[in-house]
Amino acid sequence: MNHPQPVVLRLSVLPLALASALLAACGATDPGIPSNTKATLALLETTDLHTNVMSYDYFKLAEDKSLGFERTATLINAARAEFPNTMLLDNGDTIQGTALSDYQSLVSPLPCNQTLAMYKVMNLMKFEGGGIGNHEFNYGLPFLNQVTGSKFDVDGVTNGAAPCAGPSFPQALANVYSAKTKEPLFAPYHIITKNVSATQPDGKTVMTAVKVGIIGFTPPTIMAWDKRWLDGKVYTAGLVETATKYIPEMRSKGADVVVVISHGGLDNTAYDPTMENGNWHLSKVPGIDAMLIGHSHQVFPDAASTSAQFNLPGVDKVKGTVNGVPTVMANYWGKHLGVIKLDLVFDGAKWAVNSAGTKVEARSAQNADKTYVAVEPTIAPAVATEHAATIQYVKTPIGTTNFNMHSYFADLGEVSAIEIVNQAQADYVSTYVTANLPQYKTLPVLSISAPFKSGFAGGNDYTDVASGNVAINNAADLYLYPNTVYALRVQGKDIKNWLETAAKRFNKIDPNLTTDQPLISSFPGYNFDMFTSPDIKYEIDVTQAEGSRIKKLTYKGVDLDPAAYFIVATNNYRGSGGGNFPGIDSTKVIYASPDANRDVLISYIKTLKTLSLAKNGSDRSWNFTKVSTNGRVTFKSAPNKLSLATAAGLTNISSLNNSDGTTNNLADYAIDLSK
Amino acid sequence: MPRKLRPGQYTLISLAALTTLVVAGVFWQYPTRLPDAAQIEQWGVLAGVQDKEATQSLHRAADQGSALAARALGQVLVLRPDEAAVQEGQRWLQRAALAGDARAQLLLGKLLLKGAPGMPAQALAAQAWLEAAFKGGQPGAAHYLGLIHRQDVPGQARSPEKALQWLEEAAKAGFADSQFLLGQMVMTGDGTAADPVRARKWFEAAAEQDHPEANLQLLMAYTRNELGLKRNAEAETRQWMEAQHSLRHRPAAP
Numbered sequence: 001m002n003h004p005q006p007v008v009l010r011l012s013v014l015p016l017a018l019a020s021a022l023l024a025a026c027g028a029t030d031p032g033i034p035s036n037t038k039a040t041l042a043l044l045e046t047t048d049l050h051t052n053v054m055s056y057d058y059f060k061l062a063e064d065k066s067l068g069f070e071r072t073a074t075l076i077n078a079a080r081a082e083f084p085n086t087m088l089l090d091n092g093d094t095i096q097g098t099a100l101s102d103y104q105s106l107v108s109p110l111p112c113n114q115t116l117a118m119y120k121v122m123n124l125m126k127f128e129g130g131g132i133g134n135h136e137f138n139y140g141l142p143f144l145n146q147v148t149g150s151k152f153d154v155d156g157v158t159n160g161a162a163p164c165a166g167p168s169f170p171q172a173l174a175n176v177y178s179a180k181t182k183e184p185l186f187a188p189y190h191i192i193t194k195n196v197s198a199t200q201p202d203g204k205t206v207m208t209a210v211k212v213g214i215i216g217f218t219p220p221t222i223m224a225w226d227k228r229w230l231d232g233k234v235y236t237a238g239l240v241e242t243a244t245k246y247i248p249e250m251r252s253k254g255a256d257v258v259v260v261i262s263h264g265g266l267d268n269t270a271y272d273p274t275m276e277n278g279n280w281h282l283s284k285v286p287g288i289d290a291m292l293i294g295h296s297h298q299v300f301p302d303a304a305s306t307s308a309q310f311n312l313p314g315v316d317k318v319k320g321t322v323n324g325v326p327t328v329m330a331n332y333w334g335k336h337l338g339v340i341k342l343d344l345v346f347d348g349a350k351w352a353v354n355s356a357g358t359k360v361e362a363r364s365a366q367n368a369d370k371t372y373v374a375v376e377p378t379i380a381p382a383v384a385t386e387h388a389a390t391i392q393y394v395k396t397p398i399g400t401t402n403f404n405m406h407s408y409f410a411d412l413g414e415v416s417a418i419e420i421v422n423q424a425q426a427d428y429v430s431t432y433v434t435a436n437l438p439q440y441k442t443l444p445v446l447s448i449s450a451p452f453k454s455g456f457a458g459g460n461d462y463t464d465v466a467s468g469n470v471a472i473n474n475a476a477d478l479y480l481y482p483n484t485v486y487a488l489r490v491q492g493k494d495i496k497n498w499l500e501t502a503a504k505r506f507n508k509i510d511p512n513l514t515t516d517q518p519l520i521s522s523f524p525g526y527n528f529d530m531f532t533s534p535d536i537k538y539e540i541d542v543t544q545a546e547g548s549r550i551k552k553l554t555y556k557g558v559d560l561d562p563a564a565y566f567i568v569a570t571n572n573y574r575g576s577g578g579g580n581f582p583g584i585d586s587t588k589v590i591y592a593s594p595d596a597n598r599d600v601l602i603s604y605i606k607t608l609k610t611l612s613l614a615k616n617g618s619d620r621s622w623n624f625t626k627v628s629t630n631g632r633v634t635f636k637s638a639p640n641k642l643s644l645a646t647a648a649g650l651t652n653i654s655s656l657n658n659s660d661g662t663t664n665n666l667a668d669y670a671i672d673l674s675k
Numbered sequence: 676m677p678r679k680l681r682p683g684q685y686t687l688i689s690l691a692a693l694t695t696l697v698v699a700g701v702f703w704q705y706p707t708r709l710p711d712a713a714q715i716e717q718w719g720v721l722a723g724v725q726d727k728e729a730t731q732s733l734h735r736a737a738d739q740g741s742a743l744a745a746r747a748l749g750q751v752l753v754l755r756p757d758e759a760a761v762q763e764g765q766r767w768l769q770r771a772a773l774a775g776d777a778r779a780q781l782l783l784g785k786l787l788l789k790g791a792p793g794m795p796a797q798a799l800a801a802q803a804w805l806e807a808a809f810k811g812g813q814p815g816a817a818h819y820l821g822l823i824h825r826q827d828v829p830g831q832a833r834s835p836e837k838a839l840q841w842l843e844e845a846a847k848a849g850f851a852d853s854q855f856l857l858g859q860m861v862m863t864g865d866g867t868a869a870d871p872v873r874a875r876k877w878f879e880a881a882a883e884q885d886h887p888e889a890n891l892q893l894l895m896a897y898t899r900n901e902l903g904l905k906r907n908a909e910a911e912t913r914q915w916m917e918a919q920h921s922l923r924h925r926p927a928a929p
Contacts, residue, residue, distance in 0.1 A: 097920075134923070134924055135923060138923060179721075179724035179725075179726070182721075219924070221924065221927065224927065225923055225924045225925070231724075232724050232725050233724070234724075235720050235721065235723065235724045236720075237720075269849065273716070274927075276924070276926070276927070296885075297916075297917070297920070307883070308883055439758075439792040439793075456898075456899055457898065457899075481891060481894075481918070482887075482891070482915070482918050482919035482922060483891070483922075484922055524895070524899070526895065572887060572888060572922070573888050573891055576852065576855065576856075576888045577825075577855065577856045577859055577888075578855075578859065578888050578891070578892065579859070579863075580859040580860055580862070580863040580865055582825060582826050582827075582833060583825070583826030583827070585822050585825065585826075585856070586822075586852065586928065587788050587789045587796075587819075587822055594922075594923075596922070
């Protein structure tokens with residue numbers, strides 16, 4: 001008779017790094033110093049650096065002193081001068097997050113023999129250990145394997161004879177396992193022999209060693225967030241289960257002090273092995289001397305914090321403890337340095353923490369007078385080449401356009417800044433569906449988009465990309481918001497409802513009124529979704545009530561079948577129910593892409609190389625239903641732009657003035673709806 | 676001819692024999708005992724990475740009547756790309772759901788609401804399972820009941836009032852997606868009077884959980900002086916960063 005074979009995780013074969021740490025741990029046991037010798041050790045934490053090496057904003061192409069590791073390094077130097085012994089540790093979310101990281105991973109992938117700019121400066125500052133955040137997985141396992149100098153034994157990763165260049169400090173991650181080997185992807189922990197200066201009871205200062213165990217955790221939710229890279233290749237284990245297994249092991253291997261490096265925040269809802277922020281529960285596992293946390297981009301301790309996670313029972317936001325365990329979170333982008341000062345006492349056999357001497361702080365790179373600490377001058381030269389190459393990349397033309405792409409008249413149906421976005425979205429989704437969703441490959445793919453910049457904040461709040469070269473930073477003008485592409489499977493009736501909601505952008509116009517009637521309502525421009533395709537056509541009748549304005553809706557010349565299915569490319573905001581479009585929600589989503597609409601647009605322009613008005617800027621799907629009005633129908637746009645409307649074929653527009661009398665740099669225009 | 680054994684060796688042999696019998700006895704009984712929840716959870720994790728052994732173990736336990744195993748197996752199978760696996764997964768979820776497993780009822784409701792390759796969406800069938808799941812202690816079911824009432828579905832007209840009630844149940848249970856959708860309805864005055872301050876409270880609750888769209892909504896509110904917020908360069912920069920950053924780690928769906 002068959003019986004179930006319980007699956008036993010084989011952990012007897014530990015990764016090499018761990019094995020060597022264990023061997024080292026078995027070496028020295030007696031430091032040869034008397035009982036009651038004391039030492040102070042300050043743990044220093046960076047977290048969520050996100051490859052902000054320089055105090056620089058690559059999209060604005062300008063200095064930003066409020067962020068950057070070059071200033072955190074100054075805080076590190078100050079702490080090293082202040083405390084007799086320090087240990088510098090990083091909490092992760094380190095290798096992703098700026099144009100610099102995109103440049104080194106996607107644009108000009110780092111060669112095996114070189115070290116990532118971020119790790120380079122961390123090596124320079126002599127980090128002693130690090131954890132792995134969720135964002136470390138954003139560029140996929142082969143890249144992570146390469147840049148961390150690892151040798152992952154997982155499907156899809158090939159290893160050379162020697163590991164690639166990487167951090168010169170050990171990295172630990174205990175709760176992610178290879179599906180192939182069922183063993184941890186990284187060393188789960190390291191036991192670091194830390195040489196410290198200590199004070200004997202007779203007052204003499206001696207050098208001795210303390211064994212500091214570091215163990216790393218990442219949010220188990222990486223399996224959902226980086227599904228495309230991780231699905232089937234790795235799996236996660238819960239924080240509490242993992243810590244319960246390894247911490248006694250670390251102690252038995254000689255760790256005097258156990259430091260948890262856990263990328264995540266605090267959450268006291270019922271424990272679940274897949275929960276994102278498991279550290280409130282983790283802190284209750286016996287044997288933890290200190291926790292370095294992160295991920296939430298918050299400061300802890302902070303007496304003034306209003307963040308829910310720092311106002312939970314058991315959390316002391318003044319002292320910096322979680323269920324009694326000293327804990328620090330050092331904000332993000334290098335804005336803070338976390339410091340946990342531990343007083344250690346030797347009892348004749350081992351070191352232990354005297355908790356009375358513990359002090360936890362998050363130190364800001366911003367001074368009390370709102371200025372910022374100076375930069376550490378060795379950082380910039382170390383990454384000068386990478387920094388310059390990234391700036392060059394951001395400025396590099398990705399294509400050219402033979403027309404001015406603008407949104408000055410997008411509310412009136414002009415599409416020069418919208419069609420290219422729809423084309424890029426449709427192309428991206430079609431390609432994906434064909435390759436990955438064969439069950440939907442017969443459905444037509446449409447794309448819908450809105451003018452995000454339509455004058456709300458004044459005459460400068462319009463998209464305006466001049467003809468000529470298009471660069472990466474122009475893409476932010478064409479696609480303003482940080483969104484990702486979503487593909488929805490909807491029926492003809494849903495499309496009709498979708499357009500009816502979008503048409504709330506207009507006030508109801510009474511043709512009999514002789515006074516001026518403003519056309520544009522308070523309905524936000526970012527919800528004025530429109531198609532820009534010769535295949536789909538419709539009219540908007542602004543004389544009708546909301547919900548009854550879409551007329552003559554056709555697909556390929558035939559009335560749109562309410563029951564027919566379509567795929568519509570849009571963004572995560574709409575796909576999640578943003579704008580409250582009835583029936584448009586997550587249940588319609590067939591693909592929630594991890595790729596940003598802006599990046600999809602950039603790569604589409606790179607593929608096309610040249611954009612032309614005929615192909616990429618003039619396909620209108622909709623017109624206003626013609627109606628004669630007794631009074632003027634008015635709207636606002638930037639002044640002196642009439643020629644752009646005329647050039648786009650909007651010959652029914654006239655200019656009323658060059659200023660609407662406000663300081664908003666807006667002018668009044670009128671539209672003749674009878675033409 | 677067997678070698679003659681010394682007396683002490685008899686003891687060793689009988690100990691070994693006894694051990695063998697005990698071990699065999701344990702294994703013989705094993706199939707009649709269902710594996711515990713932790714074991715099923717571990718098999719579920721491994722079956723999720725296509726581990727054949729773990730998938731088979733779940734199969735056996737489900738066959739022996741474990742609703743937990745049936746649910747875990749169904750949950751894994753409905754995520755696989757082929758139609759046959761999805762349909763088999765649906766059958767396991769249904770078995771667990773019929774056995775009264777509220778989590779399975781929620782999973783089955785979600786599957787029926789969305790539909791899958793070879794399986795058209797059935798909103799009203801989904802609604803029945805979701806209502807059962809909610810009664811059985813799965814507050815996440817309220818989110819999907821809200822979605823159903825937020826639109827016209829075959830056989831049932833849209834009811835924004837009911838949608839609001841259900842979404843509020845789920846929002847209060849802490850689901851960020853529900854908080855965001857509830858905020859949308861309250862902001863636009865769908866089924867209730869528009870209330871920007873109340874809407875903002877829900878967006879803030881969702882944003883606190885790194886909900887990307889709630890962060891985006893707050894960003895747009897700052898830039899447009901909406902929801903009681905005012906233009907503020909520092910807050911906008913921070914909010915911009917949060918909206919972008921949270922895209923890479925949205926909170927789990929209910």
